[in-house]
Amino acid sequence: MIYMDNAATTLQKPDAVKAAVMRAFDTMGNAGRGAGGPSLDASRVIYETREKLARFFHAESPSRIVFTANSTESLNIALKGLFCPGDHVITTVLEHNSVLRPLYECQEKGTELTILGCDKKGNISYDELESEIRENTKAVVCTHASNLTGNMIDPGRVGKICKKHGILLVVDASQTAGVWPVDVSRMGIDVLCFTGHKSLLGPQGTGGMYVRSGVEIRPLLSGGSGIDTYNPRHPSRMPTALEAGTLNGHGIAGLGAAVGYLEETGLDVIREKELSLMRRFYEGISAIEGIKVYGDFDTDRRAPIVSFNIRDYDSSEVSDELNVEYGIMTRPGAHCAPLMHKALGTVEQGAVRFSFSHYNTEEEVDYAIRSVKELAQE
Numbered sequence: 001m002i003y004m005d006n007a008a009t010t011l012q013k014p015d016a017v018k019a020a021v022m023r024a025f026d027t028m029g030n031a032g033r034g035a036g037g038p039s040l041d042a043s044r045v046i047y048e049t050r051e052k053l054a055r056f057f058h059a060e061s062p063s064r065i066v067f068t069a070n071s072t073e074s075l076n077i078a079l080k081g082l083f084c085p086g087d088h089v090i091t092t093v094l095e096h097n098s099v100l101r102p103l104y105e106c107q108e109k110g111t112e113l114t115i116l117g118c119d120k121k122g123n124i125s126y127d128e129l130e131s132e133i134r135e136n137t138k139a140v141v142c143t144h145a146s147n148l149t150g151n152m153i154d155p156g157r158v159g160k161i162c163k164k165h166g167i168l169l170v171v172d173a174s175q176t177a178g179v180w181p182v183d184v185s186r187m188g189i190d191v192l193c194f195t196g197h198k199s200l201l202g203p204q205g206t207g208g209m210y211v212r213s214g215v216e217i218r219p220l221l222s223g224g225s226g227i228d229t230y231n232p233r234h235p236s237r238m239p240t241a242l243e244a245g246t247l248n249g250h251g252i253a254g255l256g257a258a259v260g261y262l263e264e265t266g267l268d269v270i271r272e273k274e275l276s277l278m279r280r281f282y283e284g285i286s287a288i289e290g291i292k293v294y295g296d297f298d299t300d301r302r303a304p305i306v307s308f309n310i311r312d313y314d315s316s317e318v319s320d321e322l323n324v325e326y327g328i329m330t331r332p333g334a335h336c337a338p339l340m341h342k343a344l345g346t347v348e349q350g351a352v353r354f355s356f357s358h359y360n361t362e363e364e365v366d367y368a369i370r371s372v373k374e375l376a377q378e
Contacts, residue, residue: 001327001328001329002326002327002328002329002360002364002367002368003329003357003360004328004329004330004354004355004356004360004364004368005329005330005331005353005355006198006199006304006355006356006357006360007147007175007198007303007305007331007353007355008198008331008355009197009198009204010197010198010199010201010357010359011357012357012359013201013202013203013254013258014201014257014258014261016257016258016260016261017201017202017203017254017255017257017258017261018254019257020253020254020256020257021203021250021251021253021254021257023253024042024045024249024250024253024254025250027041028041028042028045028249028250028253029041029042030042030226030246030249031043031045031046031226031246031247031249033226033246042249045249045252045253045256046067046247046249046252047062048256049067049252049253049255049256049259050062050063050065050067050239052256052259052260052263053065053208053210053255053259054210056182056259056262056263057177057182057183057184057192057194057210058182058183058184058185058186059184059185059210060185060212060213061213063238063239064210064211064212064213064238064239065208065209065210065239066208066209066210066211066238066239066242066243067206067207067208067239067243067247067248067252068207068208068209069205069206069207069248070195070196070197070204070205070206070207071096071098071172071173071174071193071194071195071207072098072195073207073220074193074194074195074207074208074209075098075099075102075170075172075193076098076102076220077209077217077219077220077242078170078191078193078209078211078217079099079102079103079106079141079170080102080105080106080218080220081217081218081219081220081242082138082139082168082170082191082215082217082218083106083111083138083139084110084111085109085110085111086110086111086112086136087106087111087112087136087137087138087139088111088112088113088114088134088136088137088138089103089106089111089112089113089114089137089138089139089140089141090114090115090116090129090132090133090137090139090140090141091103091113091114091115091116091140091141091142092115092116092118092124092142092143092153093115093116093117093118093124093339093340093342093343094118094122094124094142094143094146094148094149094151094153094337094339094340095141095142095143095172095337095339095340096143096147096172096174096335096336096337097336097337097338098172098174098336099141099143099172100338100339103141112136114132115339116128116129116132117343118340118343121149121151121295121296121298122146122148122149122151122294122295122296122340122343122344123151123296124153126154126157126158126161129158129161130161130165133161133165133167137165137167138167138168139162139167139168139169139170139190140158140161140162140167140168140169140170141170141171141172142155142158142169142170142171142172143171143172143174143175144171144172144173144174144175144176144177144180144182145175145176145180145302145303145305146175146295146303146305146337146340147174147175147303147305147335147336147337148294148295148305148307148335148337148340148341148344148351148353149294149295149296149305149307149340149344150175150278150295150302150303150304150305150306150307151295151296151302151303152176152180152301152302152303155169155171155182155187155188155189156186156187156188158188159187159188159189160188162188162190163188168190168191168215169187169188169189169190169191170189170190170191170192170193171187171189171191171192171193172193173192173193173194174193174194174195174198175198175199175303175305176199176303177194177195177198177199177200178198178199178200178201178258178262178267178270179199179267179270179271179274179303179304180267180271180303181267184210184212189210189212190211190212190215191209191210191211191212191215191217192209192210193207193208193209194207194208194209194210195207196208196251196254196255196258199357200255200258200259200262201258201261201262202251202254202255202257202258202259203250203251203254203255204251205248205251206248206251206252206254206255209242211238211242217241217242219234219241219242219244220242221244221245222234222244223244223245224244224245224246225240225243225244226240227240269358270358271304273358274304274356274357274358274360275300275302275304277304277356277360277361277362277365278302278304278305278306278356279297279300280362280365280366280369281306281354281356281365281368281369282297282306284365284366284369285306285308285369285372285373288372288373288376289376290310290311290376291308291309291310291372291376292308292309293306293307293308294307294308294344294346294351295307303355304355304356304357305353305354305355305356306353306354306355307335307351307352307353307354308351308352309346309349309350309351309352310352310372310375310376311376312349313349314332314349314350315332315333315346315349315350315351315352316332316333316350318332318352318375319331319332319352320332321375322352322368322371322372322375325371326367326368326371328367328368328371330352330353330354331352331353331355332350332351332352332353333350333351334347334350335350335351335353354368
């Protein structure tokens with residue numbers, strides 16, 4: 001099998017990640033729930049991973065890193081915990097349902113919502129974004145990169161607009177964390193949501209969020225915390241304030257090892273490889289008759305994703321053929337990005353998405369190009 005569905009989850013993980021998870025099964029108890037060796041070991045590993053992530057995202061303190069199960073949980077905590085009836089929020093058509101659905105729920109409860117459109121290549125207008133800011137605008141919520149087109153939004157540019165108007169910036173880094181450097185301080189990001197199982201190369205069921213000092217988020221959950229047991233309210237001290245119940249210590253151990261691998265290997269090295277493979281694939285299929293590719297490829301400042309269709313063939317049929325006949329795993333359909341598909345006119349057809357890892361090879365890409373060409377000629 002040739003795996004090219006890394007935007008959904010990375011299949012191949014570093015050996016250090018596997019070793020860390022297996023070691024955690026044998027050594028880790030429940031962090032913060034005891035003074036014995038296994039509990040202390042869990043606390044140590046979890047704190048060290050907070051430190052790594054704080055350094056990785058340039059956070060001001062490890063206490064500003066909160067662990068969750070994935071970006072979806074992080075975004076639900078952030079959006080439902082920040083916005084109230086009467087607040088105004090700006091987002092974009094590039095967003096995943098993990099952003100859109102919580103915002104729609106907020107809208108049903110009285111939050112006002114503006115959704116920015118995009119041009120034919122799937123890019124937003126920053127001037128339009130600024131023009132939509134009102135007196136009651138509380139935040140801009142945007143993805144760092146579309147999981148459908150790979151197009152990126154510049155969080156630094158949006159951050160300057162937000163700072164100018166005194167509003168918050170919430171960024172979904174699901175498709176960029178582990179590929180592109182994210183500096184929350186320099187970019188002016190107030191809340192960063194990320195998942196562990198994609199380009200961060202960690203286990204599934206891991207993720208988290210960065211919350212800037214001074215930003216208050218109402219907890220989504222309350223319960224056991226290991227501290228302040230006799231308080232009828234959940235503790236307000238970060239990161240405990242947004243972490244109720246036992247953390248996924250085994251997964252977090254793997255995530256910590258993954259971040260260590262990324263730091264040791266270098267994001268520049270990883271990104272250069274992935275974008276090179278993406279560009280090779282794009283150039284190989286874009287000239288094939290009957291192929292329509294979506295997104296802006298005039299720049300390499302993008303996620304390593306190529307989505308396309310073959311004439312009017314259903315994307316699921318094409319992806320199934322690639323899997324069954326050629327052993328290539330891709331992602332068809334709507335990709336949990338309904339507004340982006342509406343903007344591209346692909347609601348009924350969907351799109352076939354190839355997404356690359358630095359573990360993929362040029363030989364695999366060339367084979368994929370030949371396979372797509374054969375399908376297009378049939």
